[in-house]
Amino acid sequence: MLPHKAEIIDITQETETNLNIKTFRYRFLDDEVRENFQFKPGQFMMVTVFGVGEAPFGFASSPTEEDYIEFSVKEVGLVTEALHNMKEGDVIGVRGPFGNGFPVKSTDGKNIIFIGGGIGLAPLRSLINYVMDEKNRDKYQKIQLLTAFRSPEDTLYCYDYDWWEEVEDTKIKYTIDEPCEGWSKCVGYPHTLIEDKLEWDLPNTRFFTCGPPIMIKFVTNRLKDLGIEPSEIITTLEMRMSCGVGKCGRCNIGHYYVCKDGPVFTMEQLGEMPDEY
Amino acid sequence: MSNYEKVTEEIQEIASKLLKEDEVDKIIGFGKGLFSKEVTPIFVSREEDVNRLLFSPEAEMSLAKYLLNYKDQKVAIVAKPCDSRAIASYLSEDLIKRENVKIIGINGCPGIEDNTACQECDIRNPVIFDYTVGEEMSDEEIQAEIAGFKDEIEEMSPKEKMEYFRNEFERCTRCYACREACYVCYCEQCFTESNQPDWVGDSVKLNDNITYHLMRAMHMAGRCVNCGACEMACPEGIDVRALAAKMVRAADEIFDYKAGVDPEQKTLLSEYDVNDREKGFMD
Amino acid sequence: MILKKVNKENFKELFNKLKADYNIAAPVLMEKGKKELIEYEYVDDFADIIWDKQPDSSPKNIIFPQNNYLGNDFEGNAPYDDGKETIILGVRSCDIEAIKVLDQVFIEDDMYIDENYKKRRDKTIIVGISCPERQNSCFCDTLGLDPVESDYAPIYLFKDGDDFWIKVKEEKYENLFAELPEGDQTKLTEILEKRRDKFKESSFELDIPIPLPEKEMFEADIWQEMTENCLGCGVCTYYCPTCYCFNFFWEGADGESEKYKSWDSCMFSSYSAHASGHNPRDGKDKRYRNRIMHKFSYHPLNYEGLACVGCGRCIDRCPVNLDIREALKMTEQYLNEKGGAESGKD
Numbered sequence: 091m092l093p094h095k096a097e098i099i100d101i102t103q104e105t106e107t108n109l110n111i112k113t114f115r116y117r118f119l120d121d122e123v124r125e126n127f128q129f130k131p132g133q134f135m136m137v138t139v140f141g142v143g144e145a146p147f148g149f150a151s152s153p154t155e156e157d158y159i160e161f162s163v164k165e166v167g168l169v170t171e172a173l174h175n176m177k178e179g180d181v182i183g184v185r186g187p188f189g190n191g192f193p194v195k196s197t198d199g200k201n202i203i204f205i206g207g208g209i210g211l212a213p214l215r216s217l218i219n220y221v222m223d224e225k226n227r228d229k230y231q232k233i234q235l236l237t238a239f240r241s242p243e244d245t246l247y248c249y250d251y252d253w254w255e256e257v258e259d260t261k262i263k264y265t266i267d268e269p270c271e272g273w274s275k276c277v278g279y280p281h282t283l284i285e286d287k288l289e290w291d292l293p294n295t296r297f298f299t300c301g302p303p304i305m306i307k308f309v310t311n312r313l314k315d316l317g318i319e320p321s322e323i324i325t326t327l328e329m330r331m332s333c334g335v336g337k338c339g340r341c342n343i344g345h346y347y348v349c350k351d352g353p354v355f356t357m358e359q360l361g362e363m364p365d366e367y
Numbered sequence: 368m369s370n371y372e373k374v375t376e377e378i379q380e381i382a383s384k385l386l387k388e389d390e391v392d393k394i395i396g397f398g399k400g401l402f403s404k405e406v407t408p409i410f411v412s413r414e415e416d417v418n419r420l421l422f423s424p425e426a427e428m429s430l431a432k433y434l435l436n437y438k439d440q441k442v443a444i445v446a447k448p449c450d451s452r453a454i455a456s457y458l459s460e461d462l463i464k465r466e467n468v469k470i471i472g473i474n475g476c477p478g479i480e481d482n483t484a485c486q487e488c489d490i491r492n493p494v495i496f497d498y499t500v501g502e503e504m505s506d507e508e509i510q511a512e513i514a515g516f517k518d519e520i521e522e523m524s525p526k527e528k529m530e531y532f533r534n535e536f537e538r539c540t541r542c543y544a545c546r547e548a549c550y551v552c553y554c555e556q557c558f559t560e561s562n563q564p565d566w567v568g569d570s571v572k573l574n575d576n577i578t579y580h581l582m583r584a585m586h587m588a589g590r591c592v593n594c595g596a597c598e599m600a601c602p603e604g605i606d607v608r609a610l611a612a613k614m615v616r617a618a619d620e621i622f623d624y625k626a627g628v629d630p631e632q633k634t635l636l637s638e639y640d641v642n643d644r645e646k647g648f649m650d
Numbered sequence: 651m652i653l654k655k656v657n658k659e660n661f662k663e664l665f666n667k668l669k670a671d672y673n674i675a676a677p678v679l680m681e682k683g684k685k686e687l688i689e690y691e692y693v694d695d696f697a698d699i700i701w702d703k704q705p706d707s708s709p710k711n712i713i714f715p716q717n718n719y720l721g722n723d724f725e726g727n728a729p730y731d732d733g734k735e736t737i738i739l740g741v742r743s744c745d746i747e748a749i750k751v752l753d754q755v756f757i758e759d760d761m762y763i764d765e766n767y768k769k770r771r772d773k774t775i776i777v778g779i780s781c782p783e784r785q786n787s788c789f790c791d792t793l794g795l796d797p798v799e800s801d802y803a804p805i806y807l808f809k810d811g812d813d814f815w816i817k818v819k820e821e822k823y824e825n826l827f828a829e830l831p832e833g834d835q836t837k838l839t840e841i842l843e844k845r846r847d848k849f850k851e852s853s854f855e856l857d858i859p860i861p862l863p864e865k866e867m868f869e870a871d872i873w874q875e876m877t878e879n880c881l882g883c884g885v886c887t888y889y890c891p892t893c894y895c896f897n898f899f900w901e902g903a904d905g906e907s908e909k910y911k912s913w914d915s916c917m918f919s920s921y922s923a924h925a926s927g928h929n930p931r932d933g934k935d936k937r938y939r940n941r942i943m944h945k946f947s948y949h950p951l952n953y954e955g956l957a958c959v960g961c962g963r964c965i966d967r968c969p970v971n972l973d974i975r976e977a978l979k980m981t982e983q984y985l986n987e988k989g990g991a992e993s994g995k996d
Contacts, residue, residue, distance in 0.1 A: 092721075092723070093723065138723065138907075140723050140900075140907035141900055141901075141902050141906060141907040142900060143898075143899070143900055144898060145925075166925040166926050167562070167563065167925030168562045168563050168565070168925075170925065171563070183723060302926075303928060328924070329922070329924075329930070330921075330922050330923060330924050330925075332896070332897050332898055332914075333896075333898075335761070335762040336759075336761075336762070337755060337756065337759075337762065337764065337894075337896075338895055338896050338897065338914070339894065339895035339896075339914075339916065339944070340895060340897075340914070340916070340921055340922050341922075342940075342944070342948065343930075344864050344865070344868070344943075344948065345864060345947065345948035345949075345951040345952055350761075362865065363864075363865070364864060364865055364868035364869070365868075366868070366930050366931065366936075366940075367930050400971055400973050400976065401973070401975075401976050401979070402787075402854065402973055402975040402976060402979075403787050403965055403971060403973050403975070405965075405971040406971065407879060407970055407971040407972065407973070408878075408879040408970055409879070410875075410878045410879070428969065428970050432881075433878070433879070436878075481684055483684075535683065538682060538683075540716060540888050541884075542883050542884040542885045542888050542915075543883045543884055543918070544881065544883040544884075544885050544969045546883070547881035547882050547883040547969075548881055548883070548969055560918075560919070560920045568899070568901070569897065569899045569912055570717050570899065570901075570910060570912060571716055571717050571912070572717070599969070600881070600883070600969035601683075601969075602885050602888075602889065602967045602969070603682050603683070603685070604682040604683030604684050604685030604687075605682075605683055606683055
């Protein structure tokens with residue numbers, strides 16, 4: 091399974107100072123691949139930096155976007171550092187799409203609440219942009235989004251906030267960890283804000299959340315305590331991956347492979363699995 | 368030289384007493400496996416298991432490293448003289464607390480089967496202990512034991528040495544048994560696991576294998592106690608000890624230094640003396 | 651299905667004839683420093699082959715090499731030696747079952763097939779051999795395997811003194827043995843009956859539900875005690891015939907990108923370590939738990955059958971002689987104390 095070659099056409103620096111996060115936009119070099127490559131929100135790809143290594147990244151753009159695909163990278167190690175040193179026009183390899191993706195079909199007709207923390211907002215964005223797209227918007231009822239970042243300098247996708255807020259029957263809430271001068275919006279960890287800032291008890295609501303493992307644990311436990319059905323609390327996990335197809339053995343939680351049976355899991359599924367993430 | 372059976376008896380007596388008088392939570396020693404009848408490190412905490420403890424020519428593992436897993440508990444440990452040196456070395460590096468360890472040292476260690484380190488071992492009585500078993504060996508007896516030892520690798524020409532080490536390290540599968548068995552290698556993240564920078568490649572090609580073993584030997588300088596645990600652990604029978612043993616002899620010759628003989632000693636490379644006879648590589 | 655019987659001399663002639671058209675790997679005695687080990691190597695001389703002892707290594711390295719060059723990402727080639735086929739001679743039931751496990755994972759999956767493994771495996775012919783008696787630390791029969799005969803190998807040998815019985819199960823190989831004298835099935839059955847009796851005496855008894863109950867065993871408190879003497883090296887995984895975890899690495903810079911597949915071990919701490927520093931399995935006991943659970947719970951849940959074949963290599967090679975049988979016994983005791991747990995598969 092050889093990687094498809096893709097050219098980076100745009101790099102956006104998302105954050106400054108503490109965490110180095112960039113969003114990459116690419117386009118496949120081969121026309122046929124560009125025509126036929128299909129993915130679902132919530133799936134992921136293995137990005138190859140030739141000569142250096144590979145790493146898994148969730149699709150951060152919606153499949154409704156026809157001209158390019160995006161993914162966001164936080165610089166933490168060898169491959170991500172190499173990616174951050176790349177420029178527009180450089181070639182990367184892409185293998186995929188892998189994984190099960192979000193359960194989009196069964197979300198038809200529901201209210202949706204997204205809770206994203208830090209870089210965890212990136213895989214959620216593929217679904218957010220999908221449901222907010224004018225072709226799809228009327229399949230869903232009220233859409234709410236709570237984004238949580240460490241500080242105003244660590245926010246992602248600022249360029250999306252304006253058009254998200256314009257979409258019909260949509261409410262966006264932003265929070266940061268500690269109070270900061272000049273920040274007039276919410277303050278505090280996301281799991282403490284669910285009851286007050288979101289309309290969480292509308293009937294037929296589905297929750298999607300993603301962030302650092304500790305945040306996922308706090309948010310999902312809070313939602314369970316509030317009486318939300320575990321099958322309606324959906325998260326997407328990450329693990330160290332090598333092959334991405336369930337063969338190399340390392341990304342397992344119990345007998346599920348995060349690359350093949352996930353990365354999207356419901357809390358109902360996670361409740362039956364060993365606590366190994 | 369002590370007798371294996373007698374040493375076994377004495378160890379069991381002391382262990383029984385320690386558990387009865389509640390002085391320790393666990394005793395780390397050697398014993399036969401429940402199904403395989405091979406000697407394996409066992410951790411005895413109940414009196415009825417004390418008769419599993421033994422000492423035999425197959426007791427090749429170095430038990431000292433397990434002390435790092437029990438830093439806050441009271442344990443007793445059966446220590447061959449080389450293990451006692453490892454424990455002294457841990458104490459000199461402040462890694463374990465003296466009051467938490469009861470050392471059962473083996474006097475006049477008769478050696479381990481197939482362990483080439485025992486052929487040149489000149490410290491046959493424990494350097495630190497709370498109890499001893501067996502009979503002490505005098506200096507004359509020890510010198511008589513190792514009189515015939517000759518370092519064969521030293522006699523080789525540089526070309527032959529390269530051939531020898533190439534042959535040995537070609538078999539290396541990078542299982543890291545040598546590293547895990549060695550008392551010195553307690554780093555939480557080994558240099559092999561680093562990929563920024565990528566010091567050693569992940570392949571089992573010869574150059575990567577040699578790099579790994581050379582770099583590990585460099586880290587052993589002044590700290591290796593020549594116990595041979597690395598060599599015994601290797602599943603491919605590679606002469607892993609050779610490079611580190613050379614470091615041991617060099618430390619002895621040039622700086623009159625032996626690792627792990629005194630819990631108060633400083634490590635070799637952490638201090639210097641302006642009068643050190645420095646053997647530069649340009650000489 | 652045909653059954654042939656030859657004496658050692660004639661088998662040697664057959665071997666020399668096959669040598670011309672096939673690469674043949676068989677157990678031979680290797681001098682490894684101070685150790686003398688029996689391992690699978692390509693052989694030229696029939697006299698070198700060791701028939702009567704269980705080899706200390708499995709033939710895993712022949713179908714699944716430790717360092718496998720996959721190709722240059724830019725050139726897009728995946729090289730494979732399109733030369734002669736390989737015969738692996740004298741593979742025991744445990745190792746045959748292990749090859750079955752590798753085949754399940756790499757080529758029998760409906761979604762992704764490992765082309766590289768498949769190409770190599772298609773050119774490999776397994777010739778099994780019956781075990782005359784229990785050796786070393788093997789306990790394959792406890793896990794439901796038959797050391798006397800295995801169904802998965804297309805050609806099977808039974809050695810009795812200097813006689814070699816050859817059972818050819820697949821038609822396409824029959825012509826290789828066509829000219830040899832026939833063997834008497836009833837005589838063979840007698841010999842095998844006696845062998846089976848020998849195995850019955852010395853069995854290791856074990857009574858655990860297969861697959862092991864996943865969540866219950868995960869939360870059990872026995873793993874710390876089980877791994878007190880474990881060093882955390884990778885020897886057991888490297889010599890285990892069913893362990894298949896691998897990793898990719900790249901070499902080359904500035905326009906070159908050569909990709910390799912190499913063995914990895916779940917016992918290394920960096921196996922599941924995230925770049926962020928988070929490690930879901932950050933202790934020896936957690937990693938050993940994952941290894942045992944994978945072999946006795948996860949693999950049976952995802953595929954058919956265990957991923958442990960009871961060959962005993964991990965016990966013999968382990969630097970501290972940690973015994974997987976002790977681990978299984980502790981598991982059995984734990985489950986019995988909890989009052990007969992249900993099997994995890996429903």
